Amino acid sequence: MIRFSNVMITSLILHNIPLINNNHPRDVKYKYMRSIITPEYIKNFSCIADKCEDHCCHSWDISIDKSTYKFMTQKSSLKVKSADVIIRTKGEESPYYAKIRLNSDGICPFREESGLCEVHKEHGHKRLSLTCQSYPRTFTIRGNKKEHNLQLSCPEAARQVLLNPASMQFHQKNTTNDAFAANNYTRPNWHAAVQQFLVDILFINDISLEQRLFYIGITLRLIEPHKDNAEELHKRLLLCCEKINNKNFDKLYREQRTSSDFYPGLLIQFF
Secondary structure, eight states: OEEETTEEEOOGGGGTOOSOOOOOTTSGGGTTOEEEEEEHHHHHOOOOGGGOSSOSSBSSOOEEOHHHHHHHHHTSTTHHHHHHHEEEOSOOSTTOSEEEOOOTTSBOTTBOTTSOBHHHHHHOGGGSOHHHHHTTEEEEEETTEEEEEEOTTSHHHHHHHHHOTTTTOEEEEEEOSOSSOOOOOOOOTTHHHHHHHHHHHHTOTTSOHHHHHHHHHHHHHHHGGGTTOHHHHHHHHHHHHHHHHTTHHHHHHHHOOOHHHHHHHHHHHHO
C-alpha cells in the first residue's frame, strides 16, 4: 500500500505487478474469456429528463434504426406523426436507417413542452430508438475487454464523472460466453500500470480536480519517453509517486507558469 495524501492507494505499479502483459486475446487460454468493465459513474447515472439544463433532444441528427422506424410508422399510436417527422435516409443499416426531422427551433418534435419524451410516455424505454436508448452511454471493445463509458456532452454524465468522489472505481465482470465479439487489439505493455496509476491520482480527494489533472499531465509528460522500456517506466512511476508524496508536484502546481517554462527545469531537478 502507498499513501497519496490521505488516500490509501493500491496501484498496480507499486505492487510489482509486471508491466509486460503477455496475454494476447488470440491465445488459446484466453480465446473464450470476456471481461466487461463498468466504472462506478455509470452505475450511478440516470437521465434527469426535464430537469436537464442542456437536454439532448436538439441540434443534432437523431438516428433511427430500422426496427424502430417500422414500429413507429406502422404500429405506434404516434404513427401518423411519425410518418411525417421520421425521414428515411440512404442508409440500409441500423442505427442510420432513418432520422428525425427537427422542428423550426431545432428540437425533436417528440419532446413535449414539459421536457419529457412523448415516445417514452406512450411506449416506454424499450421502444425508443437505439440512439435515444443508449445516449450518453457508449462502449469500446479492445481485445477481449468491453469498457463502458459515458459521453461528457451530457451534463448529468459530466457531473457523475467529474464530481462523484467514487466515480473512478471500476467493476469487472468476467464471462466465458459470447456476450460480445472480441477483436485482435493488443494493449500496450504499459497500459494496466499507467492506467491504474492515473486513476489513483484521481482518487486523491483533498486537492482540487484541477490539481489532480495537473499531476496527471506532469506524470504523462515524464513517462512518455520511457513507455517502451519497462524498467525505466517503472522507475519513473515510482519517482512520480515520491514527488506527489513529498509535495514536489504540489509546489510545481502552485508556482506553475507554462509547461514550456518549467519542463526543462523539472527534468534537471528530477533526473
